[in-house]
Amino acid sequence: MIEKKDIALEKAVLIGVITKDQDEVKSKEYLDELEFLTFTAGGYAIKRFTQKMDMPNPKTFIGTGKMEDVRQFIEENDVGTAIFDDELSAAQERNISKILNVKVLDRTNLILDIFAQRAQTSYARTQVELAQCEYLLPRLRGMWTHLERQKGGIGMRGPGETEIETDRRIVRDKIALLKARIKTIDKQMAVQRGNRGKMVRVALVGYTNVGKSTLMNVVSKSEVFAENKLFATLDTTVRKVVIQNLPFLLSDTVGFIRKLPTQLVDSFKSTLDEVREADLLLHVVDISHPNFEEHIESVNKILGEIKSGDKPTIMVFNKIDAYVAEPLEKDDLETERTAKHYSLEEWKSTWMSKVGNNALFISAINKSNLEDFKKRVYDEVRDIHVTRFPYNHFLYPDYNYEDMGK
Template identity: 45%
Template sequence: MISLHDDGPERSILARLILPKSTVEDDPLEELHGLAATAGTQVVDELTQKRGTPDHSTYLGKGKVEELRLMVEKYEADVIFFDNDLNPAQVRNLETATKAKVIDRTELILDIFAAGARTHESRLAVELAQLEYSLPRLKRMWTHLSRQSMGVGMRGPGEKQLEVDRRLAQKRIHDLKEELSRVESRRERQVAARNDVPTISLVGYTNAGKSTLMNALTEAGVLAQDKLFATLETRTRRWHLPNWGHVLISDTVGFIRDLPHSLVASFKSTLEETRQADLLMHVADASSPNVFEQITAVYKVLEELGVRAKDTLLVLNKIDAIENPQLLNRVLDRYPHAIPVSAKSKKGLQALQEIVGEALSRGFLDVEVDVAHHDGKLLSYLSAKGKIESRDFGDSHVTVRVRMPAGAMGVVHQTALRVAPTKLSLQNTVPTADVAETQEVPDVGDEPTDVSSTSSEVA
């Protein structure tokens, strides 16, 4: 898709049509600028237009199309990036008018994902999304071939080649879906097999600092770069949570406004960690002027993934980059239970650890279990599924004080001599009022309320 000149990167122009219902940021092209930079191009100019409806043939108005043509001519630009989704006819007409390559938002994101995919699963997912995007656009790729009008049933070579390519693309899409379905089933089994260890999934807008936070918490050493979509595969690491023990924490692909639906569907298996996690840590960039819009966009993608009700902590990262404290207070006013941290300076991480421990405890029970001396199977089960606090050996039984997942208590009740609650609690925990409560992801368009890879590798 995007290639480099011998003398440097491609020169790009940014364009966006702002419609009446569009969310308009202070800088309406800031995100597209980041995408263009991630794609390896040099942005030389930009253009925006406000219209009630798009032009059916060129998306922008005729005057703005002419302005684009002059920009291309002035800067000798190679490509025009649109922060909108265009249909094939609009792309073709714009390329004819401007004499430059035209790439819409979806195609640009797919190109970035294709360049960053490193594992087999992510490559499959990107290829599927690209083919599903390209299939209705195949016709424009063969306009250079002639079509001979030779009567009924006698079609030209261009149309014949188009049909061949369409069948090949459909066959490949079918094969990719089957292969990804097998990968998804295997991933579901792998994630489900970890049910004896609490799992936490980091989610959030791209470049919110999820990977940096994971490194700060686990010293995992995963890639953390200041660019969009630096992480495309899920990485899982062990995290020793003070006063709790080991948990698994996963760093996932970042979300973005208007993330292509085909890409979300293709990466479903990669995001299986998020779907099955015991707790979500929603990392937001508190220093971003668009933090509210980014938080809303993440909840919309979570809804698309079917993650409608999860225990979620909102973590406000990059507070060290905020010069005016009033900006942070503005976010905390709307999300009073959010946890402000700086993954870079490690400020606020101790409070975060305490709140995470308290949040995980809500799914666990502190119980006192009497187990017969000869019932080694139940003793092993308690050790495997829970955290043993103490054992008292009596004449006929062992009294075990243990913290157990509520979902694992069925076997205990069936075979134990006695089960009773205890008053054990974590040390150094914070009041429950400071912890996010379980919420349902808001409907698309609603303002969310505050609730505070492909191959996974466990280090």
């Protein structure tokens, strides 16, 4: 649980469902993550509500009885925000808002809000604004409920429809403008990438909050913003790194997350170009997180979506200093021993052993095993470099690689 340290945090309730595709354990994991997202956005979850059902209610996401429980709790505890773990349709959002009479957000809306807070550069702000507009467009109708347009009939025809259509046209025009702006910036960034010469490119990828920026700072001796919150990094940062006189480019990219909104994947595709154009991926994993295997799966899925799933990859298991196996008493014959009871050494002998030299175990914050990490990255970058510039290596073994890219 996240401790409440700031009385200014906005009170919220979290709502999720338990279905045949999302059991109780998985639902709790998602709500844990939703709570962290809420905290990152500036809120504080004071209660969670879950309901078992075959599938979410198409009108109100949860059933009427559970919705009444939520409404009463919100009213009695002066809660201003209700956050749902899955994306709500425009109709669901509209219906729920009428019942609860508070601000209603879904996971997508919450992530978009965090991105809007975190966007620092003009490019990132443009990408976030585009995602927000694309999310808003199908939901504009709900903003005109004071006209009760959905009822239709006598006395309900007239300017209301015109206002809705006018707003839709404004948002569509805005989307077109933002896409044009992004296209222009993309061309400029493509030129910048082209000007970097033939240097080997390495990209840090991984789930959000796994320590990519901290690792970037340690390896490149730079000051990339790092914080123990989700999506601390939005803008891709590229640094020139030199290991044993061999230079390469290292980029720190936006973190991935489960149930990542489609709008964000689409609008941030340009940022992810650094991943697409990389020669080598460093897939950073927070091994201290109880669901790190699921995180790996989520990242691999998104890498596949951006056609980068088959790139050479080194798995970097970070935060070994924070890894703690759940204890199991020797005389406990009832509890089944599972992965959560594994020591690090035992983990290394599981499927990780098949990864071989491409699995590294480090602590970026404590700089543990960093020399092994640098040596492994150096070997891989050198192999790529030898393939790209065989003449330099075979005829000039003492070639000064610092001259590359100048």
